[in-house]
Amino acid sequence: MVEVTFAQLHGWLVAFLWPFMRLSAFIMASPLWGHSSVPRQAKLGLVVLICVVISPTLPPMPDVPIMSWAGFGIMIEQLLIGAALGVVMHVILATVQAAGDFIALQMGLGFATFFSPDTGANTMILARILxxxxxxxxxxxxGHLIAIEILADSFVTLPIGMGGLNLDAFDMLARFGSTIFEAGLLLALPVVAALLIINLSLGILNRSAPQLTVFNIGFPMSLTAGVFLLMVLMTDLGRFLKHLFEMGLGFMESLVTAMVPLS
Incomplete structure (x- = not known):
């Protein structure tokens, strides 16, 4: 008869519970695995699978009871680390979505929206396509494999039970959110600038020839020019996305390093 002592059971729980918290927070906060269309069973199974694979390679766990205030603090710490890394992935994908919003508004497609279940709000069609x-x-x-690798390596840089986080890292994360507007505007700038020039020209034309109304000429011309400019933009989208992915994944590594508490 196989007997399992309380110390053995507690050791197994410690080896899997705290890594499970960091991994589950990352999966739920990331836009890829945390999407509402992904079944909860699939999310849970993926977290368990990753946890089983990386648990034997993790540094020794702290000798802290799970059912204690110290154990609860470690659990919150793991949730914060995983959620912070997941937010970085949200910023990467939201950058292109913001560019789609800028372009759609300038093209006159602000009315072309649909309800997005993952955000709970109306999203512009063009932003959703991008x-x-x-x-x-x-x-x-x-990129998803690289993100999981960075998350697995974070257990070496940020071992479980290290005793706190550097709060300056969360300030870095908040400042990184400006990438949504900065890089998104840079991506949309060629199309937005060209459409702005077209709209200004149509405004001058409407003043000189009032019979040429904006509704008869402006909307069709803006839509046609916008579609053509989007075709041109797509030829350089790959280079922009490569730079965006490199910047986002590189920031994930920098964020993990910045979370190391100051000695």
Whole structure:
């Protein structure tokens, strides 16, 4: 008869519970695995699978009871680390979505929206298309595997039970959110600038020839020019996404290093 002591059971729980918290927070916070269309069973199974694979390679766990205030503090610490890394991935994909919003508004497609269940709000069609393209490109270049590798390596840089986090890292994360507007505007700037010039020209034309109304000429011309400019933009989208992915994944590594508590 196989007997399991309380010390053995507690050791198994410690080896899997705290890594499970960091991994589950990352999966739930990331836009790829945390999407509402992904079944909860699939998310849970993926977290368990990754946890089983990386648990034997982790540094020794702290000798802290799970059912204690210290154990609860370690659990919150792991949730914060995983959620912070997942937010970085959100920023990467939201950058292209913001660019789609800027372009759609300038093209006159602000009314072309649909309800997005993952955000719980209306999303512009063009922004959603660019979002899906970016997500597929992220999968095509194995960005999801690199993100999981960075998360697995974080257990070496940020071992469980290290005794606190450097709060300056969360300030870095908040400042990194400006990438959504900065890089998103840079991506949309060629199309937005060209459409702005077209709209200004149509405004001058309407003042000189009032019979040429904006509704008769402006909307069709803006839509036609916008579609053509989007075709031109797509030829350089791959280079932009490569730089965006490199910047985002590099920031994930920098964020992990910045979370190391000051001695």
């Amino acid at each position: 979002y899906m393209i970016t997500l597929l490109m992220f999968l095509a270049v194995d």
